[in-house]
Amino acid sequence: MRATLMYGAGDVRVENVRDPQLAEPTDALMTVSRACICGSDLWPYKELPAAPTGRPMGHEAIGIVQAVGAQVRSVKRGDLVIMPFAYSDGTCTFCEAGLQTSCIHGGFFGIGEAGGAQAEALRVPQADGTLFAPGTAGDDSLLPSLLSLSDVMGTGHHAAVCARVHDGAAVAVIGDGAVGLCGVIAAKRLGAEQIIVLGRHPDRIALAREFGATDIVTERGGDALEQVRKLTRGYGAHSVLECVGSEEAMTTALQLVRAGGAIGRVGVPHYEEIAAGGPMFYSNITVSGGPAPVRAYMEELLADILEGRIEPGRVFDRVIALEEVPAGYRAMDERTALKVMIKP
């Protein structure tokens, strides 16, 4: 089959690889109906050292189950399924607590043995715990939103949950990428009264407004801080969604949050430490977040998608074939595409 491999920074290739096989009785095989490129894929795209055997890429997909191992009970051949970016057994203490990204028998797609989703097909470990069958016929117009549940919408939701967004809250969203925009959807869903997006890309800002952003701050640094203060009666935001992962974004988050507020961070951190000694302590700021247990959120968010209350699939602004994946990476890296959907 055809699959995407990264051989180093900027070097993405679509190549012939061995077809995936069932390896464990808990596995499923799925063909990929839709996959996508993640903002987090851009980090290796910028930084990956030479990888002679190629790193399989992609961790978001929806698809059709082709075969299941002998122990798989919850999905069967022919089911449309959503694959979260992490696989999990669904039964361990962390899965039971809704933190599937810490599953004792789990792991992440595109890392280690598990294959990548930017491919024609994929082996899914721990299929019973991992895959979610939405039970819809899969109307094509729904697919982008279903696909968003594999990562980006669940991740935006996780940021909002970790930032303790609540009824009437003033929320600031750092990052106008797909996760940030899904964070806007999530904040609105959770009752935020004010949703301030820090961003400057006109198309993204327009979409943010449609998703529920009430204010846009295009300034950066101290000026951004001043604007957010003005918009929040001088207090800052109750909740800050840090959807970037850079040191600058985290520093900004700590500045924008009001005393007693919370920061939900979901951008893979490219910093080692945060300034936790001074204002974070004296103002009782909570810092929370990490890899989103999107599997835990699928059912809840699906209901809103099926009812038409949210349409996170709108973050996909380009559709490409599998062979075009290298160009898709380029487009996202150059920010000419917000989020690229792959139709293998």
Added chain:
Amino acid sequence: MRATLMYGAGDVRVENVRDPQLAEPTDALMTVSRACICGSDLWPYKELPAAPTGRPMGHEAIGIVQAVGAQVRSVKRGDLVIMPFAYSDGTCTFCEAGLQTSCIHGGFFGIGEAGGAQAEALRVPQADGTLFAPGTAGDDSLLPSLLSLSDVMGTGHHAAVCARVHDGAAVAVIGDGAVGLCGVIAAKRLGAEQIIVLGRHPDRIALAREFGATDIVTERGGDALEQVRKLTRGYGAHSVLECVGSEEAMTTALQLVRAGGAIGRVGVPHYEEIAAGGPMFYSNITVSGGPAPVRAYMEELLADILEGRIEPGRVFDRVIALEEVPAGYRAMDERTALKVMIKP
């Protein structure tokens, strides 16, 4: 009147100072019935540079209102009151949110204009928002527990709340000082099933057990981690109460907490940064806490004290006169006293 002043590290004196006066119509004057020495007073006791005019010390007290300014409505002359370590107006957005330590018109006793509580009397700014009248006749045996509400019990409770202690939780408490011990009381109150105290001082451990500690870990560093893992089926604690404030304590907290768990930190941090890039992110650890809004917790905790369900006043293991305060500091610094109560 007599009051305690610190002139530099290790240099505590009880001296004659001008009697406090009402300065604002929102002030109250109170005589101090009981005050105490705080673990946080030991930081300046170790580190304060020479302070030629002397720094007024003490921020915990119960006492009797002697006079009130023209605008004070909630307390009157003769009332027994509990004074939290921070003063607050009780009406601003942060006070309304229960975060009186961030009050817009508030501040901390023993810093700036507000006097210290290790004295015969005290001016209390923002008396309506600050003082809490428990409405009891003030049976002498109750006074230590009432006094604990001015800081140490409320602070232990804040650590537990920030660490999200819940029914059935496995909790680790770092620090066997008075705050850590009150953290044990708080964790038990909030339903913890397992309360592991890291400490080694026999008297403190004995008290911790009486307060509800289920396990004691006397090891440090990697061995402590191994013990806590063993005690928690390999997972670590759901909640860690960091009641010290040292870099080592915070590092230990991040090691002891399980994936998805929370750290509540209330020890004044003597570190600038925390390692937030790696395990804290990938294991979805929440870090929360700061100066406890003890004013917000007084009513709830008082009820348990009056019903005899908790007895935090037992952390006071030495009672001294005001003139003996310098010896009291020495005893706490040398850890021969757990917490010193002052009877002016």
